Amino acid sequence: MASMARAATTSDAFNAVAEPRRRAILRFLADRERPVGEIVAALKLEQPSVSKHLKVLHEVGLVRMRRQGRCKLYRTEAAALRPLHEWTGQFERFWRQQLSRVKERAEAKMEALNPTTNPNKENL
């Protein structure tokens, strides 16, 4: 209760998605709802393991569940991944900057080596 060693996987989508099998499950359930057994078969995981992962995903809102007879149909709730996409998107302009700086340096080096044959120069 005092000091949490590590955030619970159920605390938020970031933690839930840190686990590779959960990511695999989310992809598998993205386009349509499926029963647990199909996940087990497709991803070759143990059934209790899948149930546990689904529980985590459900608790953070990353999957929805609907009962149908004896089956439970799960499906990815894509909107819950949007905050993650937007968080990482904050950094997009920085990696673009880095890439363009690398490109500029490469072009400058090309130019220095062979000033007349660069096909991408604007003034050609």
Next chain:
Amino acid sequence: MASMARAATTSDAFNAVAEPRRRAILRFLADRERPVGEIVAALKLEQPSVSKHLKVLHEVGLVRMRRQGRCKLYRTEAAALRPLHEWTGQFERFWRQQLSRVKERAEAKMEALNPTTNPNKENL
């Protein structure tokens, strides 16, 4: 050695980013390199804690470090976040679908309630 209870935070960017303080550090270091002391002051964390988080971030390539005199200057390596952005981006079309379905249903309901006053109908 046998069964890993939980993936190491150093195993990949997904795990490293699951920790909120590490996300805060990454944002703080996104636009320019800064010494550890500045992170400590700005985010109000203990210095050993910051050093440990920086170690994790460094091991998965999310930050770069450069020594300058007594200081160590850290900076976010934005490109290392790109795989996360792309992974979450896989789901973008699904949350767009869901949103448009919600919108369609809402519009259909509006239409049913009040067939002549919907300002967004194309055939008006």
Next chain:
DNA sequence: ATATTACATTCCTATATAGGAATATGTCAA
């Protein structure tokens, strides 16, 4: 050489898994 500054590492502890095995629960069919 020594004190100081700036970080990093170690030790210790409580917590949170994730997997495997076994078992429980819930639903439908006959």
Next chain:
DNA sequence: TTGACATATTCCTATATAGGAATGTAATAT
């Protein structure tokens, strides 16, 4: 009611933190 089928939960264990406190280490100034 009795099975059978589909999932969920519990128990147990090894592992991996994250925080706090204390200490170690590297670089610089005097």
